[in-house]
Amino acid sequence: MKFFIDTANLDQIREAQDLGVLDGVTTNPSLMAKEGITGRNNILKHYVDICNIVDGDVSAEVIATDFDGMVKEGEQLAELHEQIVVKIPMIKEGIKAIKYFSDNGIRTNCTLVFSAGQALLAAKAGATYVSPFIGRLDDISTDGLNLIAEIRLIYDNYGFETQILAASVRHTMHVLECAKIGSDVMTGPLSSIEGLLKHPLTDIGLEKFLADYKKGN
Ligand code: G3P
DSSP, rough: EEEEEOOOOOOHHHHHHHHTOOEEOOOOOHHHTTTOSSSSSHHHHHHHHHHHOOOOEEEEEOOOOHHHHHHHHHHHHHHHHHTEEEEEEEEEHHHHHHHHHHHHHHOOOEEESHHHHHHHHHHTTOOSSEBBBHHHHHHOOOOOHHHHHHHHHHHHHTOOOOEEEEEEESSHHHHHHHHHOOOOEEOHHHHHHHHGGGGGGHHHHHHHHHHHHHHOO
């Protein structure tokens, strides 16, 4: 299972990279705005900065919502760095753009996916990744993890190569449940990754080992 971090914060990206388990980064316009990155040139530079920190794929989202605009913007993003994956929204023009990019060797991440039908369409169009937003489904009393399971079943039925990228992950249990279901990737905040470390018996056990060592030395 690949671990992506869902942030545009360079310090957090560095921290996750230093842990040695990071496989990539996802961003979106809201995450960019949260870091105060505004203006086209600054945003493009920020994507390159992220690529220079991590080894894996970095999703960069288009702002255009028409086919020509998405193609123009996506091609510009893809040229920035070989690690860039063009993030395209799940809309009709977006599906056309994903198909175009797939035919032209540009990798894509289909974002804002909330149903199995949308995920099926993204795979048919040749998306590299599909991003179901599980946390936002949970927010409206709909089981986000169930959507991951449905997509896994459908993709396995037909051997679709599109990778399931569980997005809008909020906490460590989301990560674990996605791993059990067989999501290819998860993207979440640094806390969702670091939460996997924690167990009180580990802390108690280590404290005792060190205390016992001190007694004999
Ligand atoms: O990867 C999608 C993500 O950025 C959305 O997360 O927490 O805003 O629902 P959230």
